[in-house]
Amino acid sequence: MYGPSRPPCDRGVVQAAPPPSATEAALSPGRKRLVLGASVLGSSLAFIDSSVVGVALPQIQRDLAAGAAGAQWIVNAYLLVLGAFVLIGGAAGDRFGRRRVFLVGIGIFAAASAACGLAPSSGLLIAARALQGFGAALLTPASLALLGAAFPENERGRAFGAWAGFASLTSALGPPLGGWLTDAISWRAVFLINLPVAAVAVLLTLRFVPESRDPEAGRLDLLGAGLAAGGLGALTWGLTAAPDRGFGDPVVLAALAGGVLLFAGFLLAQARERQPMMPLSLYRSRAFSATNLLTLLLYFALGGALFFLPYDLIRSSGYSATQAGAALLPFSAVMGVFSPLAGRLGDRIGPRLQLTVGPIVAGAGLFLIGLVEPGAPYLTRLLPALLVMAVGVTTAVAPLTATVMGAVEPRHAGLASGVNNAVARVAGLLAVAVLGIVLSVSFTRAVAVRGGDPAKARAELSAVMAGQAQGASGSMDEFHAAIRTVMFVAGGCAAAGGMVAFVALAGVRRPQRAA
Secondary structure (H helix, E strand, O other): OOOOOOOOOOHHHHHOOOOOOHHHHOOOHHHHHHHHHHHHHHHHHHHHHHHHHHHHHHHHHHHOOOOHHHHHHHHHHHHHHHHHHHHHHHHHHHHHOHHHHHHHHHHHHHHHHHHHHHOOOHHHHHHHHHHHHHHHHHHHHHHHHHHHHHOOHHHHHHHHHHHHHHHHHHHHHHHHHHHHHHHHOOOHHHHHOHHHHHHHHHHHHHHHOOOOOOOOOOOOOHHHHHHHHHHHHHHHHHHHHHHHHOOOOHHHHHHHHHHHHHHHHHHHHHHHOOOOOOOHHHHHOHHHHHHHHHHHHHHHHHHHHHHHHHHHHHHHOOOOHHHHHHHOHHHHHHHHHHHHHHHHHHHHHOHHHHHHHHHHHHHHHHHHHHHOOOOOOHHHHHHHHHHHHHHHHHHHHHHHHHHHHHOOOHHHHHHHHHHHHHHHHHHHHHHHHHHHHHHHHHHHHHHHHOOOOHHHHHHHHHHHHOOOOOOOHHHHHHHHHHHHHHHHHHHHHHHHHHHHHHHHOOOOOOOOOOO
8 A cells, every 4th residue: 555554444344243153253262373373464465565566666667668657557556456346355255255255365466466576568567466456355354354253352352453563564564675675686576475475374274264254244236346446447547648648638538537427327326236335325424424535635645645755765866775665664663653542542532633633744744755855864854754744644544443433323333444444545546646647747847947848748757767867867856846746735635634624523522433
């Protein structure tokens, strides 16, 4: 994920599910630990992959001769499929068996990882990344559902806490690990390293994890998932292609219009579906709607910023991939250390203050990152800006899930949490596409100011991002200036999320969760 680590399915989904049978809950302590190990290993595939690819992307783009749009799709193909199908993945586990769906998800993810590592072209890599996203949409909800079935209610909190701790750790290790693998071996190792992890997870699951399912689970909303994926895909393609083709291009206009129509069809289908993947009735709650809008704005800002920042560090400041990954480590470290404290604070003072101040502070951090000049000392310039952003994000993210779940009836708590997590994935998807337009427009204008040919600016931008214009100081200066604009826009979006919380969450004192 191109933003703070956040599981596509969290404990709320499991707590809202039917209780496990007595047989499933009576596992020995040793076997329950092995179930936890299998769950952690399987889910770590998705968590590491979400954070490891960013620092390897500049080298991938260079080796596969991918343009700027191709680089965006290497990320967006994964996020698009994950965001569209993660709710279906959770429902599939309830209906067909959580262990079975978990194993299928790992198998798909591992096969796709091998295809990514062996991909001879950017097109095949993008296709494999989409398949990875589908595998992640199956395995991540199932990984927590397995814990809900294996642990009795009085032990689930500890199991979920251990799972979340390992999730944060693996996500934090992603950027430095990806950078080191890229520099020491190859960017292909970033994907191939998933294979032994997947093999161990499969062996543990087959040997020690019992099957469980919900006998009352309804049918899957495949129509809704298909319309959501089609709408997201068409809109993302149109936004990504617009800088090259122009917004007036008939193909771009058709893609954007098609995306809007598919989304309209999705909303209509959700209104008519007896068991929709995203019940529209949830949005009658002002707190639910506002918190999801805040999630969209905050994760849009972070997803876009953390996609483009490694490019700036590597291309403008001359960082190696390893150095760029290590530079981002404090961000994840702050979140891992202070998230529990922020969560307890939210329980005491209510969500409104944190959800207002946190995004505004995160936005200030993004503004400060935009002010860092190429080659500036890391410890005195970039690190303080990253820490400000991390403190703001940590302050805001901790109460998000509880607020969303408290805004709806207890029976819808798990579904509300799942919808909120899907919104976070979609936000990252849209960020890469929309902020990519901001980058392209800013770069083109800068080229025109220095007397260059705007018609050739897009190719020049792709060359800079692929590392083929290191000697062109003018291009590098313009690239950094465009990145600065991206950071400023991202910071403004984050701050806007804080204002949404301030206005819409008045009177919400504490998460309204069922005991």
